[in-house]
Structures are given as C-alpha cells and as structure tokens.
Amino acid sequence: xxxxxxxxxxxxxxxxxxxxxxxxxxxxxxxxxxxxxxxxxxxxxxxxxxxxxxxxxxxxxxxxxxxxxxxxxxxxxxxxxxxxxxxxxxxxxxxxxxxxxxxxxxxxxxxxxxxxxxxxxxxxxxxxxxxxxxxxxxxxxxxxxxxxxxxxxxxxxxx
Amino acid sequence: xxxxxxxxxxxxxxxxxxxxxxxxxxxxxxxxxxxxxxxxxxxxxxxxxxxxxxxxxxxxxxxxxxxxxxxxxxxxxxxxxxxxxxxxxxxxxxxxxxxxxxxxxxxxxxxxxxxxxxxxxxxxxxxxxxxxxxxxxxxxxxxxxxxxxxxxxxxxxxx
DNA sequence: GGCACATTGTTCCAAATGGAACAAGAATCT
DNA sequence: AGATTCTTGTTCCATTTGGAACAATGTGCC
Numbered sequence: 001x002x003x004x005x006x007x008x009x010x011x012x013x014x015x016x017x018x019x020x021x022x023x024x025x026x027x028x029x030x031x032x033x034x035x036x037x038x039x040x041x042x043x044x045x046x047x048x049x050x051x052x053x054x055x056x057x058x059x060x061x062x063x064x065x066x067x068x069x070x071x072x073x074x075x076x077x078x079x080x081x082x083x084x085x086x087x088x089x090x091x092x093x094x095x096x097x098x099x100x101x102x103x104x105x106x107x108x109x110x111x112x113x114x115x116x117x118x119x120x121x122x123x124x125x126x127x128x129x130x131x132x133x134x135x136x137x138x139x140x141x142x143x144x145x146x147x148x149x150x151x152x153x154x155x156x157x158x159x
Numbered sequence: 160x161x162x163x164x165x166x167x168x169x170x171x172x173x174x175x176x177x178x179x180x181x182x183x184x185x186x187x188x189x190x191x192x193x194x195x196x197x198x199x200x201x202x203x204x205x206x207x208x209x210x211x212x213x214x215x216x217x218x219x220x221x222x223x224x225x226x227x228x229x230x231x232x233x234x235x236x237x238x239x240x241x242x243x244x245x246x247x248x249x250x251x252x253x254x255x256x257x258x259x260x261x262x263x264x265x266x267x268x269x270x271x272x273x274x275x276x277x278x279x280x281x282x283x284x285x286x287x288x289x290x291x292x293x294x295x296x297x298x299x300x301x302x303x304x305x306x307x308x309x310x311x312x313x314x315x316x317x318x
Numbered sequence: 319g320g321c322a323c324a325t326t327g328t329t330c331c332a333a334a335t336g337g338a339a340c341a342a343g344a345a346t347c348t
Numbered sequence: 349a350g351a352t353t354c355t356t357g358t359t360c361c362a363t364t365t366g367g368a369a370c371a372a373t374g375t376g377c378c
Binding site: 011012014015016017018019020021022023024025026027028029030031032033034035037056057060061071072073074121124125128129130131132133134135139140142143144146147148149150151152153154155157 | 170171173174175176177178179180181182183184185186187188189190191192193194196215216219220230231232233280283284287288289290291292293294298299301302303305306307308309310311312313314316
Binding site for chain 1: 364365366367373
C-alpha cells in the first residue's frame with residue numbers, strides 16, 4: 001500500500017538526520033553502487049575486488065607498480081600483491097622487473113586482461129546507471145565537479 | 160619538488176579518466192573518509208564497523224529491529240546479529256522481545272551506548288571535515304541535495 | 319664509503335566478512 | 349483449520365581482509 005515495500009524503516013529519513021555531513025550518505029551510496037556491482041562481477045567473472053581494481057588501474061595507466069595501484073585504490077599492499085599473482089596466473093597482466101629500481105616491477109595489462117576489464121566496466125556501469133538515473137544533467141555536472149575537487153584533496157592527505 | 164609527495168602516480172588524474180561516471184570517485188572518497196574513520200574508531204574504542212553502525216542507527220531511530228538496522232546500513236543480517244550480541248554484552252544497547260511479533264526484538268540504545276555513539280560520531284566527523292574542507296557552502300548544499308536524491312532512489316531499488 | 323632510515327613486495331596469521339542453511343514465528347491462501 | 353510461503357534472527361563455514369613482520373633494495377646524511 002505504502003510506496004515503500006519495506007517493513008518499518010524509512011531509510012532515507014534516517015539518513016537525512018544522521019549527525020555527519022556527507023559521510024553516511026557517501027557510504028550508503030558506495031554500498032548501493034559499488035558493493036552491488038562488486039557482487040555481480042564476482043558472480044559473472046570470478047574476479048574479486050582487488051583483482052578487478054588492479055585491471056582497472058592498469059587499463060588506464062599504461063604502466064604502474066603494485067604500490068601505485070595500492071595508492072590509486074586505497075587498498076593495502078598485500079591485497080594488491082595477491083591480486084597481482086592471481087592475475088599473472090590468469091594471463092591478464094604481465095610483469096617485468098624495473099631495471100632502475102630492483103625493488104619494484106612494472107605491471108602491464110595484456111589483451112586478454114583488457115577484454116576482461118571492458119567486460120567488468122560494463123557490469124559496473126549498468127549498476128551505476130541504475131542508481132544515478134534520477135540525476136539531471138546539471139546534477140551530474142555538479143556532482144562530477146565536487147567529487148573531483150574532493151578526490152584531488154583527499155589524495156593529498158597523508159594516510 | 161613536485162606538489163605531490165608521492166612517487167609516480169597522479170591519483171587524481173587517473174580517477175578523472177576512469178570509464179565510470181561517479182562510481183570510482185565515490186568509492187575512493189568513501190575509503191578516504193569512512194574507512195579511515197573506521198580505523199580510527201577501532202583503534203580508539205575497539206568497536207568495529209557493524210557495531211558502531213548499530214549504535215549510530217539506534218541513536219537516531221528510537222526503536223528498531225536488527226533487520227531494520229541491516230537495511231539502513233546495507234549490511235547482511237548476520238553481521239548485525241553479531242554486533243547486537245556484542246553490544247548487549249557491553250551494555251551499549253537493550254533488547255526486548257516484540258510482543259506483537261515473536262520473531263523479532265526491539266532494540267534500544269542505553270545511556271552508556273549513547274555516550275559511546277557521541278564519541279564515535281566525533282571521531283568520524285573530524286576525519287570527514289578534514290576531507291571536505293575544500294568545499295564551499297554552495298558545494299555543500301549541492302552535494303547534500305544530490306546525495307539525498309540518490310539515497311532516496313537507491314533505497315527504493317531492490318537488492 | 320658506511321650507517322641509519324625509507325620503500326617495495328611478500329608471507330603469515332588473526333580477524334572480519336558474508337553466503338547458505340536452519341528453526342521458529344507470522345502471513346497468505348483455499 | 350492445514351498447507352505453503354515469507355520473514356526474523358541465528359549459527360556454521362569458507363573466503364576475504366588487512367596489520368605486522370620480513371628480506372631486499374634504494375636513499376640520505378655524516
């Protein structure tokens with residue numbers, strides 16, 4: 001009868017009253033988009049988060065080290081390290097020791113990896129579009145500008 | 160020398176070129192704010208995510224069931240179930256069987272729990288303010304409006 | 319050069335996480 | 349009323365996760 005199928009709670013109303021500026025809403029939305037997409041990717045491709053993040057990074061950044069990926073994704077290095085091994089085994093990426101720095105290796109995505117990454121972005125995009133459907137073109141532009149500003153700043157913070 | 164302390168990657172530039180509308184930026188920011196705050200909370204209070212989310216929900220919603228909390232936080236029921244037990248043990252919440260529905264129990268936050276929740280919101284707020292510092296008042300208003308719109312819509316999607 | 323310190327990638331391990339199955343109660347249908 | 353289906357909260361278990369310690373290499377400083 002009510003417009004809301006769910007039982008008792010009005011999620012939106014709760015979220016409007018939380019004593020934090022944007023954190024809770026951001027977190028909720030990220031769950032709604034990313035976590036849901038993440039589950040879909042795992043179901044359809046078997047890849048888990050660290051793995052497709054790795055592919056995503058390598059597809060847009062021609063060459064990176066594992067550490068770079070860790071920074072770009074804000075995930076701990078050991079997570080990325082594991083992902084690198086699995087993606088090497090699957091033939092999605094290549095690795096070559098860096099001659100100028102013996103500690104690190106340069107990672108590149110293979111053609112097979114790029115195909116997989118395209119498929120993954122497709123899956124994530126579908127879910128995202130579903131969630132952001134109610135935004136106007138102006139909204140999209142504003143959101144984009146604000147998020148870019150925030151990301152730029154957040155990336156400069158230590159930790 | 161460069162304005163960026165880090166080694167090679169320009170995170171912001173990468174994030175600007177990802178082939179997804181907002182998903183990656185949202186995810187990155189949520190990490191920067193929430194995950195960092197989450198670590199701080201764990202360090203300072205010993206509470207983990209499911210647990211402080213539970214307190215957060217109960218502090219703003221006078222009475223809820225575990226299922227309500229699961230929906231408000233987009234976390235699986237078993238996570239919340241565990242959190243309920245631990246918070247009961249700590250005396251942060253109370254639980255009373257619902258006479259009108261034998262399956263569920265009504266949860267309420269105690270005074271002790273409310274004190275803890277205040278402290279947690281403080282910690283999370285600090286980190287959030289640090290990240291959103293570069294936003295103007297207009298930005299805040301826009302972001303707020305957009306996020307509310309999105310949350311409302313996301314909450315209505317199944318899954 | 320040598321010595322302290324930082325960085326990269328890795329392994330280990332304890333903890334958190336979430337899917338699946340379950341029991342008990344409620345709702346629906348005939 | 350009984351049968352079927354749904355919902356709530358829980359336990360079980362396998363997987364994911366990330367902190368800490370580590371070896372190997374690089375950097376800065378005297």
